[in-house]
Amino acid sequence: MEIKIKNLQKIVRKIFLKKKFNKQHSDICSKALINAELVGAPSHGLSRLKMYCDRIDKKLINPKPKIKIRKISNSISFIDANNSIGFVAADTAIKTLIKNTKKTGIGLVGVKNSGHYGLSGYYVEQAVKKNLMVWCFTNAPPAIAPFGAKKTLFGTNPICFGTPSGGKAPFILDTSVSMINRGIIRVAARLGKKIPAGVALDKSGNSTTNAKKALRGVQLPIAGFRGSGLAWMVDILSGVITGAAHGGKVRDPFDDFRGPQNVGHLFLAIKPNIFIGKNYIKRIKENIRIIKKLPRAKGFDAISYPGENKAKRFSKNSKKKINLPREIEKDLEKLVSASS
Amino acid sequence: MEIKIKNLQKIVRKIFLKKKFNKQHSDICSKALINAELVGAPSHGLSRLKMYCDRIDKKLINPKPKIKIRKISNSISFIDANNSIGFVAADTAIKTLIKNTKKTGIGLVGVKNSGHYGLSGYYVEQAVKKNLMVWCFTNAPPAIAPFGAKKTLFGTNPICFGTPSGGKAPFILDTSVSMINRGIIRVAARLGKKIPAGVALDKSGNSTTNAKKALRGVQLPIAGFRGSGLAWMVDILSGVITGAAHGGKVRDPFDDFRGPQNVGHLFLAIKPNIFIGKNYIKRIKENIRIIKKLPRAKGFDAISYPGENKAKRFSKNSKKKINLPREIEKDLEKLVSASS
Secondary structure: OEEOHHHHHHHHHHHHHHOOOOHHHHHHHHHHHHHHHHOOOHHHOHHHHHHHHHHHHOOOOOOOOOOEEEEOOOOEEEEEOOOOOHHHHHHHHHHHHHHHHHHHOEEEEEEEEEOOOOOHHHHHHHHHOOOOEEEEEEOOOOOEOOOOEOOOOEOOOOEEEEEOOOOOOOEEEEEOOEOOOHHHHHHHHHHOOEOOOOOEEOOOOOEOOEHHHHHHOEEOEOOOHHHHHHHHHHHHHHHHOOOOOOOOOOOOOOOOOOOOOOEEEEEEEEOOOOOOOOHHHHHHHHHHHHHHOOOEOOOOOOOOOOOHHHHHHHHHHOOOOEEOOHHHHHHHHHHHHHOO | OEEOHHHHHHHHHHHHHHOOOOHHHHHHHHHHHHHHHHOOOHHHOHHHHHHHHHHHHOOOOOOOOOOEEEEOOOOEEEEEOOOOOHHHHHHHHHHHHHHHHHHHOEEEEEEEEEOOOOOHHHHHHHHHOOOOEEEEEEOOOOOEOOOOEOOOOEOOOOEEEEEOOOOOOOEEEEEOOEOOOHHHHHHHHHHOOEOOOOOEEOOOOOEOOEHHHHHHOEEOEOOOHHHHHHHHHHHHHHHHOOOOOOOOOOOOOOOOOOOOOOEEEEEEEEOOOOOOOOHHHHHHHHHHHHHHOOOEOOOOOOOOOOOHHHHHHHHHHHOOOEEOOHHHHHHHHHHHHHOO
16 A cells, blocks of 8 residues: 555554544654654564554553653653653653753663663654764563573664764664564564574574564574673663663563563763864764775675665655555554544 | 783883883783783783884873863863873773762763773773773774775774673673674784684685784674674764774774874763662672573573673682793893883
8 A cells, every 4th residue: 555654644643542642642653653664664663553552452551651750960860651652751761861961961861661662763863963972772572592592581672873974864873783673573474574594593493584483583693792792781771770671571562461561761862062062073074974985895886874874765755655565554444443 | 931910010010110101100001901911811911012112112102191181061071191001091081980970970081192992891890890880982993894895994993881790790791893803813913823714804805714814904893784883883982072083093003103093982981870779789680690590502501791701710810820922921021121
C-alpha cells in the first residue's frame, strides 16, 4: 500500500488516541514511528505498532503516565517514567537534557521505568539541532551472549553519539554493539526473508541465515570481548545506575507479557563550543572535509560520515508516499477498526 | 634481565630526572610506565622509553611544561599541557576531573597540546578508586582507514570506561577500536614476532602477519563502519573539541619528528550514586554476579568482567621481579649512561 505521510500520521495518531493517550503523547509516538520509516529503518517503525498496542491493552504500557522529573542539580535530572511508552519517556528526557545543558554547559539525565523508544538517533538529533553534542544510551532485552558465555544476556545496547557537523546533515553515529540490529532480524522473520551469514547463531550454536532461528538463538557481538564490553558498559549506564532493569532482566516487548519492560536510558550532553568557542564548527567542518577527501576503497562512491546517508534517505523519502508491506497494512487496518 | 620493581623504578626515574624533569613529573612517568609492565601491557611500557627520550632530546616534549588549567565552571576545566609528556598532562587532567566531579556530581576536562599518555586504564583507575564512573578518550597517530577509505587516518583511538565494581578489581573496559593495539604490533616488529591474521593489511592492501609490513600498512577497525564511526567519535572528542590535532594530524611519536604530537584528551566522570544512592554498589555487584554465573562457552574457565584479568596480572606481577627483554635492557643501559 502506498500512502501519503500526512495520512499515515493521522492514522497512527488516531490509534494512540483511541488507546487513551493524550494528544501530545499520540503526536510524539506517531512522529517517532514514522520518522523511523522515513530514515529507512522500518525495523524500528510501524512493524512495532501492533506490539506497542498489545502491551497497552495488557496494561504493561501506561497510556496515562505520571512522569516524575527530579532535579538533582542544574546539570542533572532523574526521571521515573512510570511505565510510559518509551517514545514519551525519551522525549521528556531529551527536552530536560537540552534545558540542563544550555544552562550549565554539561547535562545528564537518567531514566527508569521506561520502554523501547525506537531509534536513539531520533532523540540525539533533537539535541544536535540545538547545537549540542550528545550521547544516548539504552539497554534492551537479551540478544547477545557476553564474551565467554553461551547464553544471551545483553541487549543489542546501542551507543548513539551526535554533534553538529557544520553541514546540512548532523553527525550521528547510532550503532548497536551486535553485528546486526535485532529489529532487522524481526522484520526478516515476519516477511520470511533471510539474514546475512555470520551475524547470528541458532539455538544449538550453529551459524544460521534463517531469521526465525536466529531470534531463538544468539546474536553475535562485534569484535568479541570489545563488543561484549561495550554492551556491558551500556547495561551499567542504562540499567544499573538508574535503578531500571539490568543483567538480562529487561523484558522482551514482543514475547514477555509478565510485566512492564523497565528499560533504562542515560542521556548526556555538552556544549561543543565549551573549550574553543566558535572555532568548533570551523574545526568539525575541516575534520569531515579531510576525511571525505581520502582516496576511496574499491566499491565506494563516497566516504560518508555517520548520519549522512540517513539524512539523505529522510529527505528523499519525505517527498514521496510511504510504501508499506502488506503485513504492516493489515496491522494498521486491524488497529484502526478495533480501536474506533 | 630480571630486575626488582623498586630498582627499575629508580632507574626510570633517574632517566627522567637527567632529562630535566622535576621530581614529581619523573615520578609520574616512571610509575605509569612500570604500571604498564605490571598489568601485562609491555607495548605501553618501557618499550616506549627510548622514544620519549628521543622526543625530549629533540625538544618535541617539553621537560618543564607550564601547564595551564582554565576553570570554565565548577564542573568543567580546560588544560593546555604546553607539550608536556602525555603522562604528566593526563595525571593533571584526571586529578582535576576528580576534584570537579566530587564537587558537582559531573565533571569534564579537555586537554590540548599533550602527547601519548600510555594506558587510558591507568588514569581511569585513579578516578574509579575515588568512587567515580569515568571515561577517558584520546586520539592517536593514523593507524586505521576510515570505512570506505584505503588510507589510514584515525588512530587506534581507545574508548576507556571504568566504574567501581563493588569487588576488589574495578570494572575497566579499555578497548581500542582496531582489531589489535598498535603497540602490540610495534613490540612484535621489534622482537621479530608475527601478529595474528586478520588484524592488519600491508601497504598493498593484502592481509599480513608480518608486524613490520603491518606497521607500514593499514590496521583493520572492528566491525567496519561501526568501529570506524567510534574512532571518528573519539577523534572529535579528543581533537576537534579541544583544539588539539585531529583529522590524521596527530604525529607518530616514533617516526615523525617535525613537531610536537599535539594529542588531545577528553576526560568525563559522574558520581555513580547520583540517582540511586548507596544502592549503586549493591546493584553493580548483582549485575556482575549474574553475568559471571552464566553457562560458559567452550574453552572458557570463567566469564571475566573488563579489567578483572588485568588486576589479577598486576597483583601477581607486583610480587615478583620484572623480566625485561634484551632489547629493552639495552635501551635502559644506554639511556642511564648517556644521561649520567
